[in-house]
Amino acid sequence: MSDNxxxxxxxxxxxxxxxxxxxxxxxxxxxxLAFIAGLALLSKSRTVRVISRIYVExxxxxxxxxxxxxxxxxxxxxxxxxxxxxxxxxxxLGLNHGxxxxxxxxxxxxxxxxxxxxxxxxLSLGPFDRMRRVILPQxxxxxxxxxxxxFIQLLKSTALLYFISAxxxxxxxxxxxxxxxxxxxxxxxxxxxxxxxxxxxxITVVMRALERAGARRLGRKPPPRSKVFxxxxxxxx
Amino acid sequence: MDxxxxxxxxxxxxxxxxxxxxxxxxxxxxxxxxxxxxVFAMIRRVGVPVLSQFVxxxxxxxxxxxLLIQVFAFYYLLQPAIGVKLSPFLTGVIMLGVHYATYTxxxxxxxxxxxxxxxxxxxxxxxxxxGRVWTGVILPQxxxxxxxxLGNYTISMFKETPLxxxxxxxxxxxxxxxxxxETFRVIEPYTLAGxxxxxxxxxxxxxxxxxxxRVGTV
Amino acid sequence: MSEPYSSPSSDVMIQFDRVxxxxxxxxxxxxxxxxxxxxxxxxxxxxxxxxKTTILRLLMTLETADDGTIQVGGEYLxxxxxxxxxxxxxxxxxxxxxxxxGMVFQQFNLxxxxxxxxxxxxxxxxxxxxxxxxxxxxxxxxLEMVGLSDKIDAHPxxxxxxxxxxxxxxxxxxxxxxxxLLDEVTSALDPELVAGxxxxxxxxxxxxxxxxxxVTHEMQFAQDVSDRVMMFDQGQVxxxxxxxxxxxxxxxxxxxxxxxxxxxxxx
Numbered sequence: 001m002s003d004n005x006x007x008x009x010x011x012x013x014x015x016x017x018x019x020x021x022x023x024x025x026x027x028x029x030x031x032x033l034a035f036i037a038g039l040a041l042l043s044k045s046r047t048v049r050v051i052s053r054i055y056v057e058x059x060x061x062x063x064x065x066x067x068x069x070x071x072x073x074x075x076x077x078x079x080x081x082x083x084x085x086x087x088x089x090x091x092x093l094g095l096n097h098g099x100x101x102x103x104x105x106x107x108x109x110x111x112x113x114x115x116x117x118x119x120x121x122x123l124s125l126g127p128f129d130r131m132r133r134v135i136l137p138q139x140x141x142x143x144x145x146x147x148x149x150x151f152i153q154l155l156k157s158t159a160l161l162y163f164i165s166a167x168x169x170x171x172x173x174x175x176x177x178x179x180x181x182x183x184x185x186x187x188x189x190x191x192x193x194x195x196x197x198x199x200x201x202x203i204t205v206v207m208r209a210l211e212r213a214g215a216r217r218l219g220r221k222p223p224p225r226s227k228v229f230x231x232x233x234x235x236x237x
Numbered sequence: 238m239d240x241x242x243x244x245x246x247x248x249x250x251x252x253x254x255x256x257x258x259x260x261x262x263x264x265x266x267x268x269x270x271x272x273x274x275x276v277f278a279m280i281r282r283v284g285v286p287v288l289s290q291f292v293x294x295x296x297x298x299x300x301x302x303x304l305l306i307q308v309f310a311f312y313y314l315l316q317p318a319i320g321v322k323l324s325p326f327l328t329g330v331i332m333l334g335v336h337y338a339t340y341t342x343x344x345x346x347x348x349x350x351x352x353x354x355x356x357x358x359x360x361x362x363x364x365x366x367x368g369r370v371w372t373g374v375i376l377p378q379x380x381x382x383x384x385x386x387l388g389n390y391t392i393s394m395f396k397e398t399p400l401x402x403x404x405x406x407x408x409x410x411x412x413x414x415x416x417x418x419e420t421f422r423v424i425e426p427y428t429l430a431g432x433x434x435x436x437x438x439x440x441x442x443x444x445x446x447x448x449x450x451r452v453g454t455v
Numbered sequence: 456m457s458e459p460y461s462s463p464s465s466d467v468m469i470q471f472d473r474v475x476x477x478x479x480x481x482x483x484x485x486x487x488x489x490x491x492x493x494x495x496x497x498x499x500x501x502x503x504x505x506x507k508t509t510i511l512r513l514l515m516t517l518e519t520a521d522d523g524t525i526q527v528g529g530e531y532l533x534x535x536x537x538x539x540x541x542x543x544x545x546x547x548x549x550x551x552x553x554x555x556x557g558m559v560f561q562q563f564n565l566x567x568x569x570x571x572x573x574x575x576x577x578x579x580x581x582x583x584x585x586x587x588x589x590x591x592x593x594x595x596x597x598l599e600m601v602g603l604s605d606k607i608d609a610h611p612x613x614x615x616x617x618x619x620x621x622x623x624x625x626x627x628x629x630x631x632x633x634x635x636l637l638d639e640v641t642s643a644l645d646p647e648l649v650a651g652x653x654x655x656x657x658x659x660x661x662x663x664x665x666x667x668x669x670v671t672h673e674m675q676f677a678q679d680v681s682d683r684v685m686m687f688d689q690g691q692v693x694x695x696x697x698x699x700x701x702x703x704x705x706x707x708x709x710x711x712x713x714x715x716x717x718x719x720x721x722x
Contacts, residue, residue, distance in 0.1 A: 060442070061435040065399035065410055070431060073417075074424045119564030122515050123578035123630060124553040127546065133577060137568035152301060159303035160400060170306055177309075182317060189310035193302045200301035218567040219610030229297045 004184050008176060012191050015172035022089050022158040022168060023199065027151055029094025030101050037098060038105025039131075052102065059099035064157060068092045072164045085166035089158065097154045104150065108142040109135060141214035148207035152200050159196075169195055201228050245425040248416040252429055255412025259433075262329055262408065263395040269334025270394070271387060274341025281342070282349060296339040305400050308332045312404050329401040333394055340390050347455040348383035349375060381452040388445035392438050399430075409433055467529070468493040468634060468666040469514065474523035476509055483509050485690035486523065491683075493633075496660050496667040498677040498698075501687035502713060507670040510687075511636040514668065515558045516549050528555060528633060554582060557632035561639040563619040565611035565626070571598070572607040575626045583630065590629070597625035601655050617648030621655055628659065635659075637669040641676075649673070656680070674717060678702050686710040 040052035059067065071092055076082045083091070112135050120130040162170040173188045180188070205228065212222040280292050299307065312328050323331070352375055360370040399410035407415070413426030469491040476484040483506035491497050499507045512518045513525060516533055524541065525532040534541040535548050544552070565574050575594035579585040585593070598604055601621035611619055620640055627635060637656065641649045653676050660667060660680050671677055677684055678698045686694040686707065694707045705711045 057439055058435070061439040062431040063396040063399055063410070063434045065397075066427065066431040066434060069410065069414075069423075070427050074427050077424060115560065115562055115564045116566065118515075118517050119560065119566065121517060121553065122556075122558040122560070122564075123626065124550055124582035125578055126550055126582070129581045133581065134566050134568070138566075156301075156303040159305040162305065162403070163400075170303065170309075173306070174309065177313060182314070185310075185314040189306060189314055192306050193298070193310070196302040196306070197298060219612030220567075229301065 004180060005187060008180075008184060008187050009191055011176055012169055012172050012188065012195070015167060015169035016195060018086060018161075018166055018168040019155075019158050019195075019199070022086060022093060022161055022166065023151075023155050025086075025090035026093030026097065026154050026158070029090060030097040030150070030154060031147075033094060033098025034101025034105050037102035038109070041102060041106045042109060056099045056102045059096050064092065064096045065160060065163070067096055068160055068163060085161065085164045088164060089161040089166050089168075093154055093157055096157070097150055100150055100153075101147065104143050104146045105139070108139040108146075111142050112138045138218065141211070141218055144207055144211045144214060148204055148211075151203050151207070155196065155199055155203060204228060240428075241422065241425060244420070244422055245429060248413070248426045248429065251416050252409060252412050252426060252433070255407055255409035255430075256433060258326070258406065258412075259395070259398050259408045262326070262333060262398045262401065262406070263391065265330045266333030266337065266394055266398075267391045269330065270337035270341050270390070273334060273338035275345055277338060277342035278345035278349065281346065292342075296342055299336055299339045304332065304336045304397060305403060307336060308401065308404060325401065325404045325406045328404060329398070329406050333398065333401075337390055337394050341387060344383050344386040344390070344455065345379070347386075348379040351382060351455050352378050382455050384452060385445050385449040385454050388441070388448065392441050392445070395441075396434055396438060466492060468495070468527065469668065470526040471510075472524045472526070474513065474525060475521045476506070476513065476518065477521050482690055484513075484520075487691060489685065489692050489695070491666055491668060493666055494664040495682045496669065496680055498669045498671060498681040498684045499687050500671070500674070500677060500684060500713070505688050506690060507687050508638055511558065511638050511668065511670060514556060514634070514636055516553060519543075527552065550582070554630065555633045556636065557627035557630050557634070558636040558638065559620070559623050559627050559640045561642050563611075563616070563623045563643070565619055565623055567611055569611075570607070571603065571609050571611065571614070571622050574611065574622060575629050578626070579629050593629055594625065597628050598622070600658075601625045602651070615648060616644045617651050620644065620648075620652050624652070624655060624659070632665065634666045634668065637667065637671065639670055639672065641671065641673055672717065674702070674714070686713065688713070 037052045037055055040048050041056070043049050043052070068088070072083065072085070072088045116134055116138065117130060120134040125133065158168055159170040161168050162174060165171060169192055173192050176188060177185065208223065215222040277292050277296060281289050283289075308328065311332055312323075312325070316323060316328070356374055356378070357370070360374050365373065398406075398408050401408060402411035402414065405411075409430050410427075413423070413430040416426040417423035467490045469489075471487050471489050473486040473488060474484050475482070475486055487510070499510065501507055509518060513520055514527065514532065519533050524534060530552065531541065531544070532552050533544050533549065535544045536542075566577070569577060572591065572594055575597060576587065576590035579590040579593060580587055595604070595607065598607055601624055603618060603621055603625070606614060606618060606622070611622065614622065620643075624640075640656070641652055644652065653673065657676075657680050659665065669677070669681070681698045684696060684698045684701045685692045686701065686705070686709070688709055694701060694705060694710045696706070701710065702714065705714060
């Protein structure tokens with residue numbers, strides 16, 4: 001170790017706010033797009049379903065890296081408008097993970113028993129109230145575990161903002177690297193990985209608290225408190 | 238800036254080289270992930286003391302942190318530290334394989350846990366040897382059901398390979414970048430790179446969904 | 456606003472006219488005709504899977520008929536008159552029709568995201584436009600009637616099946632329906648909880664002028680409470696008589712063998 005230690009850590013910490021902004025911004029956009037596109041996938045209108053399907057498959061099918069490069073390097077050339085790196089990053093993170101989130105929303109809404117829909121029909125609730133008051137409150141609870149995994153994927157994807165020089169943690173580390181001896185590299189990567197690990201644990205802790213609150217609201221047994229790591233759902237991302 | 242077909246076609250040969258590299262990375266990385274993931278899952282299932290706990294923490298740690306940083310750490314720190322110098326390509330294959338092995342190990346674990354307890358008990362009641370229980374009873378039931386999830390992770394890995402351009406792997410996106418660097422036109426090569434990913438991963442994910450309907454999922 | 460208990464001038468509350476319902480190739484209702492008078496309690500009996508529940512689901516607009524018409528209180532249910540012709544109803548028409556009809560389900564179908572009180576107030580507030588205070592007062596009275604005043608703040612999942620079903624009854628009544636459909640309301644209950652639910656229903660049948668259409672396997676209940684019992688089999692009503700007659704001197708052979716089978720089983 002060396003006297004560079006303080007400088008390394010403080011430089012890396014400078015990147016933390018950007019990483020957090022990208023993560024929170026990306027999560028917010030993901031949630032909005034996931035709900036819009038996910039409900040659109042269930043629409044009665046074929047046109048609406050097709051448009052949403054094109055968005056979902058388009059963003060799931062092309063690589064997130066390509067999307068980032070396209071938005072950051074191609075779009076400015078097309079429309080003559082250079083996007084701020086952080087903003088471009090949030091846009092790509094949200095658009096990409098929103099497409100995955102749409103399938104989560106669709107699946108969760110479909111998982112609510114049909115009897116709940118019928119109960120709401122029998123009480124003369126209209127389509128909007130059926131969805132907002134009866135189906136969605138139950139579906140949201142089902143969405144929480146898969147969204148936990150998705151948000152951690154999104155957090156990990158913020159490292160890609162290195163490629164567009166957004167001054168987040170990864171880029172801060174790579175700026176330092178060339179000038180430092182081997183021993184200090186250990187510090188860089190250890191600190192970086194620990195920061196991401198901590199952020200991932202924070203996401204999981206928050207999501208698990210929401211899961212417990214959701215289970216209580218539905219009168220179910222709450223999931224255990226102990227686990228700090230998100231449980232990987234085998235289905236994949 | 239408008240779309241230039243002639244330039245797009247001109248850049249295809251360069252892109253094709255990158256496409257080949259991307260496919261090689263995906264195939265080799267996936268094979269490593271399938272095998273290593275199974276090893277992780279077996280270690281945890283059998284409960285090898287210490288090693289089992291270590292694998293658990295390793296899996297959770299790798300899964301929760303960005304692949305890009307893991308690649309940097311392996312390339313710039315770990316390799317010099319242990320005195321080897323692997324090519325960017327090989328570095329990429331290993332890190333893709335290790336990273337995705339942490340996912341596939343969870344897939345195998347879920348697949349094995351999905352086998353009803355009665356199957357183990359029936360095998361024991363019939364005095365079937367332990368090794369044969371795995372190869373004759375458990376795995377034949379578990380493997381088909383894990384295939385869709387493995388397929389999904391393979392597609393995810395495929396789409397994540399471009400980040401290896403950070404250490405100089407010339408994959409399809411890097412080829413597109415190089416094509417653009419020569420001519421200062423990026424719209425065609427980057428768009429074609431995106432189209433390539435879509436053309437592979439969309440049909441692949443449809444196949445996986447078909448498979449899912451056939452064999453179920455974990 | 457709703458028009459509670461607004462009786463139509465006609466003396467028919469429910470009218471099925473040559474109603475056909477198919478699921479794929481399977482014909483469930485074959486040109487079914489029957490009618491129910493206002494305030495009548497009519498029970499449908501018949502073999503499982505014969506389509507009794509389908510009749511209720513058609514009335515609740517959860518299914519649509521393939522042919523024929525259904526009228527409730529003199530108005531078409533899933534059709535509208537437009538330009539002298541009958542056309543399929545739109546969502547708005549359906550919602551207005553549903554306000555007059557309530558249904559209690561076999562599996563209760565309470566909303567787990569709402570506490571007991573809110574389960575009962577939700578629809579009066581959202582669908583009828585009652586104020587929250589009005590709806591709560593109505594809900595409290597109904598929950599007291601079904602004997603669950605002490606459970607208003609409970610989660611549905613914390614209640615026994617019998618308690619859940621009594622909440623579901625209160626919830627349906629809160630809409631002040633003209634017609635109440637009972638779909639095997641005791642079939643999912645443990646035997647010791649059945650009596651409580653049936654007692655509540657008997658009381659409601661006695662004290663209100665709601666028209667009931669009931670599908671049940673509780674023959675004693677059917678006999679005690681019904682004005683009329685209809686034996687339904689193979690898509691048709693094959694016998695229609697007051698309970699004292701149908702249960703003691705069934706005219707039709709199929710009724711006789713069905714009653715024989717269920718009553719034997721019950722003993």
